[in-house]
Amino acid sequence: MVFSSLLFLFYFLPITLLIYYLSPQKYKNIILLIASLFFYAWGEPIYILLMIFSSVVDYSHGLLLDKFRNNKSKSKLVVLSSVIINLGLLSFFKYGGFIIEILNSTLGTSFASLDLPLPIGISFYTFQTMSYTIDVYRGEAPVQKSPLSLATYVTLFPQLIAGPIVRYKTVANQINERKETFDTFSDGIRRFIIGLGKKVLLANNIGLLWSQIQNTDISNLTVLTAWLGIIAFSFQIYFDFSGYSDMAIGLGKMFGFQFLENFNYPYISESITEFWRRWHMSLGTWFKDYVYIPLGGNKKGKVKLYRNLFIVWFLTGLWHGASWNFVLWGLYFGVLIAIEKAGLLRIINKLWKPIRHLYVILLLLLGWVLFVFEDFSQGLEYIKVMFGFNNVALYNNQFLFYFVNYIVLLIILIIGSTPFFKNKYNKIMKNSTNSRTSFYENIGMTIVYAGILFISTAYLVDATYNPFLYFRF
Amino acid sequence: MQHITHFYTLDFRAEGLLLNIKNKIIIPVFILFLTSLLILNIITPDKDFSESENRVLSQLPSFSFDKLMTGKYTKDIEDYITDQFTFRDYWVSLKSDMERLLLKTQNNGIYFGKDEYLLEDYEEPSEQIDKNISNINKFKNKLPDVFTSVVLVPTSVKIYEDKLPLFASPDNELASINKTKNNLNENINFIDVYEALNSKKDEHIYFRTDHHWTMRGAYYAYETLANSLNITPYSKEDFNSEIVSKSFYGTLYSKSNDRSVSPDSIEIFKPKFDIDYTISYVDTETKSNSLYEYSHLSKKDKYSLFLDGNHSLINIKTSVNNGKKLVIFKDSYSHCFIPFLANHYEEIHVIDLRYYKLNIYDYIEENNIDEALFLYNILTFSEDKNLRF
Numbered sequence: 001m002v003f004s005s006l007l008f009l010f011y012f013l014p015i016t017l018l019i020y021y022l023s024p025q026k027y028k029n030i031i032l033l034i035a036s037l038f039f040y041a042w043g044e045p046i047y048i049l050l051m052i053f054s055s056v057v058d059y060s061h062g063l064l065l066d067k068f069r070n071n072k073s074k075s076k077l078v079v080l081s082s083v084i085i086n087l088g089l090l091s092f093f094k095y096g097g098f099i100i101e102i103l104n105s106t107l108g109t110s111f112a113s114l115d116l117p118l119p120i121g122i123s124f125y126t127f128q129t130m131s132y133t134i135d136v137y138r139g140e141a142p143v144q145k146s147p148l149s150l151a152t153y154v155t156l157f158p159q160l161i162a163g164p165i166v167r168y169k170t171v172a173n174q175i176n177e178r179k180e181t182f183d184t185f186s187d188g189i190r191r192f193i194i195g196l197g198k199k200v201l202l203a204n205n206i207g208l209l210w211s212q213i214q215n216t217d218i219s220n221l222t223v224l225t226a227w228l229g230i231i232a233f234s235f236q237i238y239f240d241f242s243g244y245s246d247m248a249i250g251l252g253k254m255f256g257f258q259f260l261e262n263f264n265y266p267y268i269s270e271s272i273t274e275f276w277r278r279w280h281m282s283l284g285t286w287f288k289d290y291v292y293i294p295l296g297g298n299k300k301g302k303v304k305l306y307r308n309l310f311i312v313w314f315l316t317g318l319w320h321g322a323s324w325n326f327v328l329w330g331l332y333f334g335v336l337i338a339i340e341k342a343g344l345l346r347i348i349n350k351l352w353k354p355i356r357h358l359y360v361i362l363l364l365l366l367g368w369v370l371f372v373f374e375d376f377s378q379g380l381e382y383i384k385v386m387f388g389f390n391n392v393a394l395y396n397n398q399f400l401f402y403f404v405n406y407i408v409l410l411i412i413l414i415i416g417s418t419p420f421f422k423n424k425y426n427k428i429m430k431n432s433t434n435s436r437t438s439f440y441e442n443i444g445m446t447i448v449y450a451g452i453l454f455i456s457t458a459y460l461v462d463a464t465y466n467p468f469l470y471f472r473f
Numbered sequence: 474m475q476h477i478t479h480f481y482t483l484d485f486r487a488e489g490l491l492l493n494i495k496n497k498i499i500i501p502v503f504i505l506f507l508t509s510l511l512i513l514n515i516i517t518p519d520k521d522f523s524e525s526e527n528r529v530l531s532q533l534p535s536f537s538f539d540k541l542m543t544g545k546y547t548k549d550i551e552d553y554i555t556d557q558f559t560f561r562d563y564w565v566s567l568k569s570d571m572e573r574l575l576l577k578t579q580n581n582g583i584y585f586g587k588d589e590y591l592l593e594d595y596e597e598p599s600e601q602i603d604k605n606i607s608n609i610n611k612f613k614n615k616l617p618d619v620f621t622s623v624v625l626v627p628t629s630v631k632i633y634e635d636k637l638p639l640f641a642s643p644d645n646e647l648a649s650i651n652k653t654k655n656n657l658n659e660n661i662n663f664i665d666v667y668e669a670l671n672s673k674k675d676e677h678i679y680f681r682t683d684h685h686w687t688m689r690g691a692y693y694a695y696e697t698l699a700n701s702l703n704i705t706p707y708s709k710e711d712f713n714s715e716i717v718s719k720s721f722y723g724t725l726y727s728k729s730n731d732r733s734v735s736p737d738s739i740e741i742f743k744p745k746f747d748i749d750y751t752i753s754y755v756d757t758e759t760k761s762n763s764l765y766e767y768s769h770l771s772k773k774d775k776y777s778l779f780l781d782g783n784h785s786l787i788n789i790k791t792s793v794n795n796g797k798k799l800v801i802f803k804d805s806y807s808h809c810f811i812p813f814l815a816n817h818y819e820e821i822h823v824i825d826l827r828y829y830k831l832n833i834y835d836y837i838e839e840n841n842i843d844e845a846l847f848l849y850n851i852l853t854f855s856e857d858k859n860l861r862f
Binding site: 005006007009010011013014015017018042043044045046182183185186189190193205220396397398400401403404405406407408409438439442443446449450453454455457458459460461462463 | 495496497498499500502503504506507508510511514541542544547550551554555558561564565567568569571574575576577578579597638639640641642730
């Protein structure tokens with residue numbers, strides 16, 4: 001099930017909320033667990049076994065770690081076993097076909113492809129569950145003695161299928177002791193509605209433009225159409241992904257959880273390094289805490305630093321999909337960040353601000369081309385069109401038509417990529433001292449939120465285009 | 474004094490209360506919205522058919538373990554929820570309003586043209602058009618003695634290209650029509666009706682809200698092709714024209730979801746002279762004496778008025794005693810065109826290759842037919858995968 005569906009919004013959510021809040025405290029986790037399993041089983045009835053298996057593995061490994069707390073070598077074996085099982089699951093389901101393909105093409109073998117459907121969200125939840133055993137091993141989180149509570153964490157539906165990657169230590173205390181208040185609940189609703197609007201009204205709409213341009217034969221594109229297309233995709237993936245995160249964070253709040261932020265206006269970054277501190281932050285911190293730093297980070301000399309960067313960005317790329325273009329995309333950013341670390345950053349910082357933005361946006365757009373074309377040669381053709389190789393026209397009527405049709409939406413998207421609305425909102429909220437005007441301003445804001453919810457419903461009922469982009473992740 | 478203090482505290486309390494609840498008004502709004510729609514969705518009865526969208530709506534699927542495990546069951550449930558969502562038409566029109574607010578001029582491949590014209594996009598044709606051309610050539614090679622004619626009708630997006638929104642640039646239908654003309658065997662009679670239609674574009678020759686031409690448009694094509702079929706066309710004065718509906722919302726209206734356009738009208742032409750028709754709808758084993766099925770006028774798909782919509786095979790026998798027999802391979806553009814041709818043939822056999830799956834060569838031989846007409850609009854002809862025998 002996905003959040004941006006009528007089934008979720010008008011059946012699953014109200015019913016789950018109702019049962020959850022009518023139940024006594026001690027049953028709340030089991031209700032969340034059942035709801036989450038139902039949520040997952042809806043689209044993937046068989047893979048629910050995977051989810052249960054994952055919970056059992058992590059629960060038992062947690063207990064073992066607790067038992068061998070004072071035995072370094074044994075606890076090391078236990079955590080290793082947990083990591084191997086989790087990565088094994090991920091490799092088998094997500095990378096099995098890819099590995100076979102590589103073997104077949106390099107060794108000339110002809111193993112049959114597994115052709116397994118990818119369990120939805122597997123990359124997110126295996127990373128989450130790994131964080132549990134590692135955190136317990138490191139003593140950064142307490143062991144979870146209740147199997148139900150741990151299963152609740154592993155299967156928690158708000159962040160199950162598209163992140164954020166919630167680490168165990170972030171919510172360790174909240175699993176057993178959390179307070180649902182009217183304040184967090186109303187915050188959660190607002191956050192959810194914002195996310196829903198980002199996904200349904202903004203991402204899906206601009207995605208339509210990208211899908212139109214993507215379906216045009218590359219040889220029929222003009223320079224400006226190609227740029228418009230990749231800009232459209234950049235907005236689509238940002239508003240889609242951050243919209244999902246907003247919905248997840250909002251839903252978490254409705255059930256009393258506080259997740260960490262996942263996006264922080266990445267497109268206003270002034271360097272690529274900064275971009276990755278603002279984009280999919282939960283993945284970045286995961287790799288930093290569980291890969292980069294254990295490898296020695298930047299503390300073990302220049303050579304190891306670059307080796308570590310290479311490993312982290314290779315894996316980051318691979319995480320996004322079992323295909324070489326994602327690896328290339330990851331390494332592309334690895335190289336850029338390495339160059340920035342090596343000294344470019346100091347030069348960039350002296351440049352005029354608009355130039356810094358231009359630098360970042362240009363490199364990001366090229367990055368998205370690598371990301372979106374699974375076939376690298378096609379991506380290259382696309383980039384050639386962007387830069388006017390092969391004498392392609394600068395623009396044509398098709399471009400002007402798209403431009404006129406999407407200019408209003410594009411302006412909204414550009415403003416929405418900056419903290420403009422947030423700052424305006426905070427200003428209103430800040431002024432809300434003991435005055436009646438602030439009451440009316442709040443009513444006004446409520447009407448805005450209700451409006452977004454209302455219009456999103458209309459777009460869901462008449463959904464011509466509502467893709468789930470992360471089935472590859 | 475006490476009175477004033479009392480009043481003051483009351484006011485203060487009220488203010489405190491307001492401040493306390495102001496952030497939380499969203500909670501009842503949200504919960505009420507979700508639950509009221511949940512309840513409405515459960516209690517409103519399901520519909521079979523959407524008139525405005527012109528399609529059958531999904532129904533509650535039956536449960537089976539197999540369907541559950543393949544994920545089909547849950548997908549069907551979601552389709553069912555979407556299709557049966559309460560006030561569906563209202564939500565659809567709200568979205569359409571929002572799209573226009575965003576200054577969009579196209580939706581689902583339909584342009585919102587000037588003067589309330591909805592125009593279906595024509596994209597550069599794929600290889601399918603070449604296959605269709607060569608299939609007609611094969612037909613002619615196999616039956617060299619059958620006099621074969623081809624008419625490809627442009628769609629409204631070509632005739633009314635001046636009504637297209639700013640910068641809209643569909644592919645040129647004339648290029649496809651001419652390409653077909655040039656690649657057909659020389660012994661095939663190709664009839665170009667573009668000029669005839671284009672010169673009458675000020676008349677209501679295409680529907681604004683539907684992808685078909687009107688019977689008036691079909692008349693001008695009939696007038697043009699009559700000579701090359703060796704028939705003398707009746708003049709417009711030989712017919713009584715009559716508006717039979719002023720509330721027609723066609724397929725483009727449904728597809729584009731532009732709910733702001735006004736309805737179309739449907740005009741029919743009935744001969745003033747005496748002639749009888751016997752129409753047999755072979756697939757449904759029904760017969761009629763009229764080329765029009767008026768019952769469709771009270772439904773959504775009013776264009777089915779002409780020859781009762783899509784049938785795999787229709788036999789039309791007329792009181793014209795000239796022994797002429799014609800087979801027509803066609804799409805639905807022919808439905809309002811055939812009533813004109815029927816006045817010149819003793820028998821017309823209408824075959825829709827999308828549904829007719831028997832051997833047509835046998836059929837032609839068995840019925841001693843010596844004349845064939847392919848009548849398609851250029852959009853169908855460019856895409857249809859069923860034009861093979």
